[in-house]
Amino acid sequence: MSTLTDPPKPAFRLSQLIYDTRYRSITIQLVALLLMVLGIGWLVNNTVQNLAALGKDFNFGFLDNSAGYDINQRLIDYNSQMSHGRAAMVGILNTLLVAFLGCVTATVIGVIAGVLRLSKNWVVSRLMAVYVEGFRNVPLLLWIILIFSIMSESMPQPKDFRGAEPAASMIFSDHVAVTNRGIWIPRLGFTNSLSGNEAVASVEGLPAVATGGADWALIGVTLLISIIAIGFVRTRASQLQEATGNRPTTWYLQLGLLVIPFVIVALFLGMTVVTPFLKGFNFTEGTHLRNSLIALWIALSLYTGAFIAEIVRAGILAVSKGQSEAAFALGMRPNRTMNLVILPQAMRVIVPPLISQYLNLAKNSSLAIAVGYMDVRATLGGITINQTGRELEGMLLLGGFYLLLSLLISSVMNYFNNRTQLRER
Template identity: 70%
Template sequence: MTTLTDPPKASFRLSQLIYDTRYRSITIQVIAMILVVLGLYWLVNNTIQNLSALGKDFNFGFLTQPAGYDINQRLVEYTSQSTHMRAAIVGILNTLLVAFLGCVLATVIGVFVGVLRLSKNWVVSRLMAVYVEGFRNVPLLLWIIAIFAIMTESMPQPRDFKVGGDASMLLGDSVAVTNRGVYVPGIVFENGFLGSPLMNWLLIGVVLIACVFAIRLVRGRADAVQESTGVRPTTWYQQLALLIVPTGVLLFLMGAHLQIPYIKGFNFTDGIHLRNSLIALWIALSLYTGAFIAEIVRSGILAISKGQSEAAAALGLRPSRTMNLVILPQAMRVIIPPLISQYLNLTKNSSLAIAVGYMDVRATLGGITINQTGRELEGILLMAAFYLVLSLTISGVMNVYNNRTQLQER
């Protein structure tokens, strides 16, 4: 009988780093790390050398210098004496403005077209298919330029709106579509509580959000009552009142009224002037993204299997309740993630503003500021950081949503 001996001691040999799967992953990662660090070092080192060869340094001091250029489209106070930082903020706000407007309109168009494309009506569904294919297969830039050309070439001049001219205003003489842009009525506050109009709007926004929370509170209480007693109290008038009354009172106290544009001399005054650049960018972005959203909506609705609606019908649900309680909640789970990524695309595509001279962040910070100060590296880094933060924020929100609505697999 031989006595059992200990198995030979597993001494670590160098070759295990390559052949042993336990250690190999470490080796691969270390090599990858080294390569990446070397690559980054190479890039940074090159940049330092090149910068010093050009006699430049790397600092963001230029942001506090006066910009010295005008921005025709602005949401906050800005003059040519303001700083580059201020100019960048004006540009960021303009980007956000056109992105917001575009997302709203694109969603409306997309849902409308997506539903109509599923219609049994042959003419309607073909027409929608033509729209979708036409916009999806032609570069967005071409659409932006084309719509800009329509606005500047085919619309009447402001002076045609004078008494005895050819053109007339729309919607009860309140909206004028001219070749210099669209003039719409603006809301002005005669005695706003806060200094600038923007702050007043913010105040209204805050009140609105508070109202929405109050409505949720009311609904929550109604739910609780229903849970305990089985009878749901009627709350719609409370909700409606909460939605309308506080905002209405606030607007009244501020002396808000409409200011309708009118022609004075050869141009319009008062009201809000939406420049052609904004209109063209907005419409083109909306139509283009709307075509993609239409496809998302269509596939979202098609993705719900027929069994779901049949089962709902078997339970005795009415068609409208089937839609609300069965189809839509499931379709939304399919629709929302790609929809948000379309919103992201729209926001990024708004940088095509360059084609029509809309002053977005690329035109201010990434355009004129860079040209004037010669700070390409810093300017482009800041601009990229802005877009990156925006994208990451939105996709972070999307991930939270995805995790909450995900079907649990094993």
């Protein structure tokens, strides 16, 4: 009689670390980790030595010091006495502003161009092909500089608007002035401003107007409540449709909910349009859009729009023709076919590359350097670094900001991808 015993376990040999696939992966990873730690250690050691040799230290205290430089475009209060951190904040907001404006207009341009490029109309589709290829194949930097030059070289000077027979005149019935120093557009002012700066009459005889954060907050809250109410009405309509099969007509209710509260608030605040006018050597009042912003905005929109047009075209082509034919066979009308059948499928193809184009646009906004737009690279990564000599800290913060922005945008993309992914079995 014999008892079955496990075969004796071979003792662990060192050579197993290399030849046994079970252990080899650990070896490889340990070696890689070791090499990486050594590499990073070498870089850090070099940096420490170099900093010591230059007599610098590594701290972010400079962000609290007074900046001492002016920023010509600011969305929040800022003056040269404020800190470098505040200046960086102004820059970040400027970057976000141009990125946001660019994304909106690029989407509009891209969708229109993409749809028109698929048009059966020969002239229109060729024209769009020229636009798309022209912008895709020439560096963005060149477009930014070109548009900036057009703005500052070919547009009339403010003094051309003067006189009985001026060489240039304002467009849109004297509301918008396009000059070589930028574009002046009307702004909204409030005669019964809740807070804000002092109410000043821009011209003798006109009512005094002012603007403040509280006014805009009130308008924003009103619009938000309207939109929530509209959402409620629509959900209710959908519920009724589910239950009875008839969808009640609600468009007048929706429109009323949107318009009436807004009009009441606007009347309460005394909202008026303040148009720019010539005073001294320049235009005054209204909102001044600088050439740098205009050039960057237009160039980014047209350039990214060309890429978005291609994405939209590919997305529409990706939905097979059978889908629309099937929808027509079911008796659906063209607009409902588009909304319920084509678009949801096309969007699945369009949105991921679209969001990565938004990401590119946000990163490309750093080309602001070409036209002197005061974005975060110009404030934090430019003047602040030059004044304080803190290259390492400044570049780290700058890189960190862009990285954070990209990660935010790509997490939106991942969320969307996961939600709309085709579930295959």
